[in-house]
Amino acid sequence: MSAISCYVYYRTPAAQRQHLPWYNSPMFWGTGFCIWFLFLINTQIGTAYPPLKKPMDIVELFENKISALIAQPALMTQLYAFGVQFGDLGAVEITTASAQDPFLASISIPGVLVGLITTAVGLLAFAVVWLVSHTINVFILLSPWGGVDNVLRLIRGGLLVAIFGSLFIPVIGPFLCIAICLIIITISCFTAAWAFRLMILGSTCAWDLLTFRHKRVNPESGSVRAFVLKPVNDIPKRTYGSLRRDEADNLVFTYRNWLILPKQTTQIEEGELYAKKGIFSPTLDRLEPETHKSSSLLRFPPRYRGHEDYIVKTLALNGILEEPIFKGLRNAWRWLKYQLGMDVEMPKQSPASASSL
Secondary structure (H helix, E strand, O other): OHHHHHHHHHHOOHHHHHHOOHHHOHHHHHHHHHHHHHHHOHHHHHHHOHHHHHHHHHHHHHHHHHHHHHHHHHHHHHHHHHHHHHHHHHHHHHHHHOOOOHHHHHHOOOHHHHHHHHHHHHHHHHHHHHHHHHHHHHHHHHOOOHHHHHHHHHHHHHHHHHHHHHOOOOOOHHHHHHHHHHHHHHHHHHHHHHHHHHHHHHHHHHHHHHOOHHHHOOHHHOOEEEEEOOOEOOEOOOOEEEEEEOOOOOEEEEEEHHHOOOEEEEEOOOOOEEEEOOOOOOEEEEEEOOOOEEEEEEEOOHHHOOOHHHHHHHHOOOEEEOOOOOOOHHHHHHHHHHHOOOOOOOOOOOHHHOEEO
């Protein structure tokens, strides 16, 4: 939004700039560029002073949401103005042609209606693309390695460069830009639900970390919240809900799709279930006695870090495990996939690291 506003501002003659909308003013796009620059050097700051990296990543996660809210009014104004102009232009052409064919006059669409339709469709496209792009901020938050951060930022920056750079290609530039945007929007529509669940995971964990919630939370004041890491009875990964023991002493998970739909409850299959400690947050794991390997079924928010004893007691688990160690830089991606519940080859879980309570 800042780049487009800056481009429009400098393409407009100086005498007419005072008539431009508010989102084309230097105050708007200048502030946007300043914020963008601060987070652009976030990784470099984290490299120079590591203790600042994660706090900056958390702030950037919430800044990304605030920026989206700030950009929406400007986007809606532009979409509505474009739709009205497009509708009025079409109405003029239809009026001219209706002199030869009166039927055309009956299909004229008011410019205001076209503007509203354009705004609605544009906001839907903006929402799904933002959801998917926001996942990069979540991955950056979860990743403890600056190299992974740089790759993720490079991917996002590369897409932006491809979109804006294609506009300057002679003749086919605008059509190529539209094609790239349509591809991104289409992919985003099919991955929006996945991105929404990941956004909830990232936002919940970021808020817990930012407010040091694990030091002030009283776990006994509410149900045990968790995210699904492995598909349980067709529940999508990273679905947010709560764990409890029902009247029949079954371990059940209760959740709402999109956080607002009716409640649903499913039973968790029993077995060698443990609470596993973690640097990021604890998980609910099932230990395989034959292989001494554990697989994470659900992840608890960071607010439960240090409260593993309460989880074991409340959910009647077998005990506590220590998180496996992924050694070496080449295992950075495996560690990140493990945190998100993806399938990776797990190090063996030593029976000695399990404590029965």
